[in-house]
Structure formats: C-alpha cells, structure tokens
Amino acid sequence: MNCTRKQVRITAMFHENQSPQGIGPRWAIAGLALFSLTALLVTAWILVDFSREIQILKELSHHLPASDLPEATELAGNLRFQSQLALLLILNTVVLSGAVVLLVRAYLSSESSLRVTKVLATDILASLDLGIITTDQNAEILSFNPCAESLLWPEQEEQGDGPKHFPNSHQTLTNICQEVLSTHASIRDIDYVMEYDGHPRTLRAGCTLLRDHLQRLIGSVVHVRDVTEKVLIEQRLRRMERYMSLGSLAAGLQHEIKNPLSALALHVQLLREGMQEENPSPDTRAALDVLAEETHRITRVLENFRDFASVDKLELQLVDLKSLIQKVIRLVKPQAEKQRVQLSSQLPDEPLPEVRLDGIRMEQVLLNLMLNALAAMPAGGTLEVTVESFNDSVALRVADSGAGIPKNLQSKIFDPYFTTRSTGTGMGLAICEKIVRQHYGTIDFESGSHGTTFTVMLPAERCSPVG
Structure with missing residues (x-):
C-alpha cells in the first residue's frame, strides 16, 4: 500500500506550546530595544542640555565681578565633567544597542533554524512508508503522518483537527497503546489482519513511550506498517523448506515401499482368484475387497510421492x-x-x-x-x-x-x-x-x-x- 506525500498533521508534536514560548522572548527583545532607544534619546537630550548650560555660563562669566570668577570656573568644570559622563553614557548606550541588534539577529537566526528543522522533521515523517501516530497519556491521538492516515483512515475526508481515537477496526492499536502507557514497557511486532477493498492485508504494529527533553512522559508513539508482501514471502520460504525435506523423503519412501506393495497387491489378487472356486463367505470377500482397496489407495499415495519427488528437471x-x-x-x-x-x-x-x-x-x-x-x-x-x-x-x-x-x-x-x-x-x-x-x-x-x-x-x- 503506497503512502502519498501530504502535509503532515501535527497537533501536538511541534505546535503545541509554541506560542507561549515564542511570544515571551520576542516581547523581551522588543522591550530591550525600546529601552536602549529611550536611554539613547534621554542621554542625547541631557548632553544637549549640558552644552546649552555651559554656553549660558560662559556668557554670564563676562558680566561677573572678579571675585565670583573662581566659583564660575569651578561650575563650568563640573558642567564639562557631567557632559563627559553624558558622552560616556551615550557610548555605553550605543554599545548596548549594538548588543541588542546582535541578540535580535541571533534570535531570528535561531528561529529560522528551528523552522527549517521543523519543516525537515515534517518532510521526514511525510516521506516514511511507516505509519507514525503520537498519543497523549489518555491514548488520544495527537498527530499522525500521511502513511498512518492511508492505513487507518483510507476513505475518510479531512475534518477539523482530525480524529482523536483509533478506528474500531484497529482495536489492536488501542490495546497496545493502553498497555504501554500502563506498564511503561515497549511492544514490538504485533501482527493483525485488515481488509482493504475486500483484500486481506497484514499490518505489523508496535508502541513505545513518548518523552520530552526533560524525560517527562508525554504519551506514546505507535508505529504501524503494511507487511503483507513480507508475510507472503516468509510463507513461501517456509513452504520451500518443507518441500525440500519432503522431496527427499518422498523419493526414499516411494523406492522402499513400491516393491513390497506391488508384491502385496499381486498376492491379494492371486488369493481372490484362488478362493473364487471355494465359494468364500461374504466376510472373506469383504476382507479381500478392503485389502485390495487399501492397497490401491497406498499406491495412489506413492504415485503422488513420485510426482512430487520427480518434479526436479523441466523441459523448457x-x-x-x-x-x-x-x-x-x-x-x-x-x-x-x-x-x-x-x-x-x-x-x-x-x-x-x-x-x-x-x-x-x-x-x-x-x-x-x-x-x-x-x-x-x-x-x-x-x-x-x-x-x-x-x-x-x-x-x-x-x-x-x-x-x-x-x-x-x-x-x-x-x-x-x-x-x-x-x-x-x-x-x-x-x-x-x-x-x-x-x-x-x-x-x-x-x-x-x-x-x-x-x-x-x-x-x-x-x-x-x-x-
């Protein structure tokens, strides 16, 4: 059974909990960028304000008496020192802004890599000729790939978010899934037979636990594949092995039994002919008929043995x-x-x-x-x-x-x-x-x-x- 490549339905494997984890870092980066821009603007405004105050102080110095000039000079020095600090603050803000830019680029790059990884994982699941189904801890279906869809729901149209439970005809999958979730022991190679368009197909299934990166239990992973051709080949190989041994046995039995059986059949015929003149009883005649019939039956069995053992060379x-x-x-x-x-x-x-x-x-x-x-x-x-x-x-x-x-x-x-x-x-x-x-x-x-x-x-x- 071929599996067509479609968009893989993923309702939990990749998308669940993506929004809370993705929105948080984005708001944090946006807030940090806004803070850096605000700090840069405030620092620039302070620096401009310091420059204006120094200019005003210079103009006032020309009108001050000589006794007040030392205080004016000291005040001008403090203003220049504060303006230098403001320059240093601007430098720090610029460096911080550069760091924010690098952080944003790194975040966008990692987010792009994550999207590529998810797309690759989706493509891999879509390309497998093995049906993959994930479930939660209640054995409800979270996701499945196209091959699983073609095996479990071959005639069902897309509806909403997809089915939540295994089809009734695939009760074996439900059973092994529940058993794995309850025992925490993996199950492999369980065969069961399904009918597709009136033709029996053999499916082989297994199930393992599904855990996250922190080893917390999420649910289970059920895998199922069509092994009809493989089972037929295995059956043919077993038949071939039996035929090889049976052929040798047939040749030996046919050789060892044929001659004694021929002698027995001949003597039964002679005995019947000899007793006809003595008018034997019905029981005696019945016994001779049984001997003749059973001898003939064994002869037919030997002929079948001979036919089976002799089909060795063909005249093509x-x-x-x-x-x-x-x-x-x-x-x-x-x-x-x-x-x-x-x-x-x-x-x-x-x-x-x-x-x-x-x-x-x-x-x-x-x-x-x-x-x-x-x-x-x-x-x-x-x-x-x-x-x-x-x-x-x-x-x-x-x-x-x-x-x-x-x-x-x-x-x-x-x-x-x-x-x-x-x-x-x-x-x-x-x-x-x-x-x-x-x-x-x-x-x-x-x-x-x-x-x-x-x-x-x-x-x-x-x-x-x-x-």
Whole structure:
C-alpha cells in the first residue's frame, strides 16, 4: 500500500506550546530595544542640555565681578565633567544597542533554524512508508503522518483537527497503546489482519513511550506498517523448506515401499482368484475387497510421492499459452457440463509475450486448478480462465463462483497432504506450487463468499529452471 506525500498533521508534536514560548522572548527583545532607544534619546537630550548650560555660563562669566570668577570656573568644570559622563553614557548606550541588534539577529537566526528543522522533521515523517501516530497519556491521538492516515483512515475526508481515537477496526492499536502507557514497557511486532477493498492485508504494529527533553512522559508513539508482501514471502520460504525435506523423503519412501506393495497387491489378487472356486463367505470377500482397496489407495499415495519427488528437471520450450489453455478447457468441458458449470475463457487478442515452459507440467497445474474449481461447485456455477500480459510477465487466472475457502484454512492450502475432501490426497496444490516455483513464478489466491481466484504469475523469457 503506497503512502502519498501530504502535509503532515501535527497537533501536538511541534505546535503545541509554541506560542507561549515564542511570544515571551520576542516581547523581551522588543522591550530591550525600546529601552536602549529611550536611554539613547534621554542621554542625547541631557548632553544637549549640558552644552546649552555651559554656553549660558560662559556668557554670564563676562558680566561677573572678579571675585565670583573662581566659583564660575569651578561650575563650568563640573558642567564639562557631567557632559563627559553624558558622552560616556551615550557610548555605553550605543554599545548596548549594538548588543541588542546582535541578540535580535541571533534570535531570528535561531528561529529560522528551528523552522527549517521543523519543516525537515515534517518532510521526514511525510516521506516514511511507516505509519507514525503520537498519543497523549489518555491514548488520544495527537498527530499522525500521511502513511498512518492511508492505513487507518483510507476513505475518510479531512475534518477539523482530525480524529482523536483509533478506528474500531484497529482495536489492536488501542490495546497496545493502553498497555504501554500502563506498564511503561515497549511492544514490538504485533501482527493483525485488515481488509482493504475486500483484500486481506497484514499490518505489523508496535508502541513505545513518548518523552520530552526533560524525560517527562508525554504519551506514546505507535508505529504501524503494511507487511503483507513480507508475510507472503516468509510463507513461501517456509513452504520451500518443507518441500525440500519432503522431496527427499518422498523419493526414499516411494523406492522402499513400491516393491513390497506391488508384491502385496499381486498376492491379494492371486488369493481372490484362488478362493473364487471355494465359494468364500461374504466376510472373506469383504476382507479381500478392503485389502485390495487399501492397497490401491497406498499406491495412489506413492504415485503422488513420485510426482512430487520427480518434479526436479523441466523441459523448457516456447509454448503458446492460448493453445495450452484451450486444450485443458476441452479436457475439462465434459465434466463442467455434467455439473452445470458455465465454462468460459478471456484471452487477449494481441500476441502474448514469449514464455518458456514445460508444457506438460503447466498443463498439470492448470488442470488441477480447474478440477479443484469444479469440485467447489457441485451444484453448478461459473468457471472462468483469463490471461493478462505485462511488460515482463504473464498472469494466468482461474476463477470460480464457489463458496470460497474458509479463512482459517487459507494459510494451509499449499501444504502437502492438506485437503478438505474425503477423496483427495492433499498433494495437488503442493505439486502445483512447486512446478510454478520452478518456472520462476508465483501462485497466489484470493477467496471470499463470491468465490476463489487462483493467479499464476509466470515471467517471460526465462531459460533455466530452478531446482
């Protein structure tokens, strides 16, 4: 699930308490600047006043008697000294004004750096493919980034300041958030499954405490991401590991049991033929029938073992997918008509990209998928086979309108010997998965009440199979 880059909603992480902390320093700097300007003007006014008084004193000195001249001279000296002090005060005021200017520049620079940091932090949160949600100590949402919005509220329009609580469908996030806030212990890697447009998606969540720079508890940080593809890859790797060990076991069992079983089947047949002349009792005939039937069942199990173990080397050649699909449809058509299943195919008019396949093995895959689809619709329905080409791959889909696969069984359907039918061996899909994987392809499915669709993705222009 892609996350579009939007403006990150931040209701607490960056903006809360910004006004009280920002307005205070601004008023202080403005007051200091005003004080410096006032002090400079008052000092200049005092200096001008001193100059005028000295001039007046000089004019008066010319009219004073000689006996008063010493006092006049002393008074003139005091006035000159005070004017010098006023000059010093002006100098101090100018220096203070310069300091205020530097302080204002430093403040504006730091405020600009803070804005850049906030924008950078916002851009980082917006660019993450990980959903980030912050909450307060009551587990109420404070902020979330676009990825979190697309995961938690994919269809909700912007309203006011945004939601305050996690959606009811994401109750797991509420639970882990409350647990972290109550225990103060971090939680990591909690998986839960959600449906988006009818398709299940696996989300992985975690939660940690959110503290400020003084280590005071603010709330919690919840992180959630879509790990659907990762979970599918992990499941495929586990299946591959099981297949590798099961393949070796299958080869050994098929070799060790085949010969004794063949001898047992032969002797059961000879015993039945020998006892027909003696007119055996019904119990004896029933016992022989059970022996023959169980021997045949074990033989079929061994044949599945053989098929599973023998899919090691593929005979690759350029195959016309359209012809291959039409051939399998002809094989399945009588059974579909018998079950009143409407069988159709959607094949593109344009040529498909070249695909190197083992035609016989791929027929086996398609035939198995179509027979499974028919088995899911005993009372009739629709079965459609479609092909879609891409730049470097081809998608082959088999869709039925059956009851679907129960959710509690969907993770097991590719497991060997897993079957929901009393007549099945449980090896069909396991063999199909192995054949597709050896063609460098993948096989997946989607299932619901509307039916089940299996999709086989095959890469174009591959020449060497995997083992």
